Amino acid sequence: xxxxxxxxxxxxxxxxxxxxxVFEKHGIDFCCQGQQPFGEVCKERxxxxxxxxxxxxxxxxxxxxxxxxxxxxxxxxxxxVARHHAYLRSAFxxxxxxxxxxxxxxxxxxxxxxxxxxxVIRGLEAELTDHMMKEERILFPLxxxxxxxxxxxxxxxxxxGGSIKHPIRMMEQEHDSAGNALKSLKAITSNYAPPPxxxxxxxxxxxxxxxxxxxxxxHIHLENHVLFPRAASIEVELQGQ
Numbered sequence: 001x002x003x004x005x006x007x008x009x010x011x012x013x014x015x016x017x018x019x020x021x022v023f024e025k026h027g028i029d030f031c032c033q034g035q036q037p038f039g040e041v042c043k044e045r046x047x048x049x050x051x052x053x054x055x056x057x058x059x060x061x062x063x064x065x066x067x068x069x070x071x072x073x074x075x076x077x078x079x080x081v082a083r084h085h086a087y088l089r090s091a092f093x094x095x096x097x098x099x100x101x102x103x104x105x106x107x108x109x110x111x112x113x114x115x116x117x118x119x120v121i122r123g124l125e126a127e128l129t130d131h132m133m134k135e136e137r138i139l140f141p142l143x144x145x146x147x148x149x150x151x152x153x154x155x156x157x158x159x160x161g162g163s164i165k166h167p168i169r170m171m172e173q174e175h176d177s178a179g180n181a182l183k184s185l186k187a188i189t190s191n192y193a194p195p196p197x198x199x200x201x202x203x204x205x206x207x208x209x210x211x212x213x214x215x216x217x218x219h220i221h222l223e224n225h226v227l228f229p230r231a232a233s234i235e236v237e238l239q240g241q
Contacts, residue, residue, distance in 0.1 A: 009041055010034025010225040014069055018059040020221070024214055026052070031220035032179040068226045073147045073234075076227050077140045084219035085132045091212055092125040098205040106202075110195060117188050124181040131174045139167045143231045149238060156238035164235050168228045175220045182213050 009030040013020050023030045028041055042049040064083075068076050099121065103114050142164060145157040160167055186192065192206040 007038050008035050009038055010221060012038060012056065013221055014226055016056075016059075017064055017218070019056045020214075020218055022052075022056050022059050024217065029179070029217075031217045031224060032176050034221060034225055068222060069230075073227065073230060074144045076222065077144060080219065080222060080227070081136060081140070084215060084222075085136070087215050088128055088132065088212075088219075091208065091215075092121070095121060095205065095208055095212070096125075098201050098208070101201055102205065105199075113188060117185070120181055120184045120188065124178060124185075127174065127181070128178060131171070131178070134167075135171060139164075139171060142167070143227065146231055146234045146238070150234050154238075156235050159235070164231055168232060172224060172228070175224060178216065178220070182216065185209055185213065 192210045194202045
């Protein structure tokens, strides 16, 4: 157990994706703040490391059981685009439709809160739309080229700023910004708790926002703690040849 306490929460999720749901349940950030050691996180939150460890190991299998630390980077990139980018592109219009109905109907009772929510969601959608475009057009092709160069024994391809670390750092900063927007959503919605007497649309919107948060946490985790470090490591290997 002492060994587990020194592991980062990001590494623990990378080892077993099912653990993400347990960390979500306890409000533990395994994506943007995923480099914190497990023992330190437990201490900060007043949780028993042994009890949480047992809960993590008892969690049911995740829907995606792929070991992304061992899979090819090309497969991981394809998964992120097909699963997580596609999810965001379909989720935001649905969220906007529900929120628009609520603003029309509940302006008198919840107008201020709904308008603040609308502002954060619109900002997050605009930011992530631009973010995904940069990944799909620039960073992800570069990562697959790096992996291909490693397999073929060729030099590292050209990267903006001379290293893949530069676009990676930019994407990580944008992930931090998205993480802050998610925190704002939780604060505005009182941790996704619909107001008393809320209608079905309110409840459906809050469920969808919670799903958005959970999916984006896994999405960012896969990039920050699996895809990006592995790509950077390949570049270092190729530059050292």
